[in-house]
Amino acid sequence: MSAHRPVVEPLADPTDLNGVLAIEEASFHNPTTREWYEAELARPEVCSVYVIRTGEARVAGFAAFWQVQDEMHINNLAVDPRWRGRGLGRALLRGVLSAAAGRGIRRATLEVRRSNTPALRLYEGEGFTVVGVRPGYYAQPVEDALVLAAAVESPR
């Protein structure tokens, strides 16, 4: 990683969205589409997309979430495969939770595939616990979703 500290900030422009979509394509069997993101970004009162930037990458990862009153639901979170295993996923998650805390959010939820060990370790390391199961929630391949939740605290 570069000497520069990674920065987590809201998606700023179409170039950022292209970076998000490239990471979607590289990360998920059913990547979320440009149309979905454009529709989401058109309602900023509910939907937020944050990116993590490094000295080497304008968009090294991203997180998309919804806010409803004091709760957030993280819909998508991924790091570019080229930059995984360097702490960026943790920095991204912490940055997003910190921004959320600053917006009055007190609780976060998300779904994750039961077999997604890297994501489960990441989330559990940041205080998330399993609060439910959605059987057969995912397609291609069919798999249960674990529902995770955490209290959102002020920045550490």
Ligand SMILES: CC(C)(COP(=O)(O)OP(=O)(O)OC[C@H]1O[C@@H](n2cnc3c(N)ncnc32)[C@H](O)[C@@H]1OP(=O)(O)O)[C@@H](O)C(=O)NCCC(=O)NCCS
């Ligand atoms: C999950 C993901 C975001 C982690 O990003 P990352 O930048 O590699 O994560 P970090 O380097 O910050 O590691 C954070 C923690 O995740 C866990 N982790 C990361 N990669 C792992 C792996 N290959 N195997 C097991 N645990 C792993 C570790 O607990 C790690 O903490 P530690 O190094 O202190 O033990 C990344 O793997 C990813 O984009 N996956 C595809 C998309 C996805 O599944 N998103 C989650 C569902 S919404």
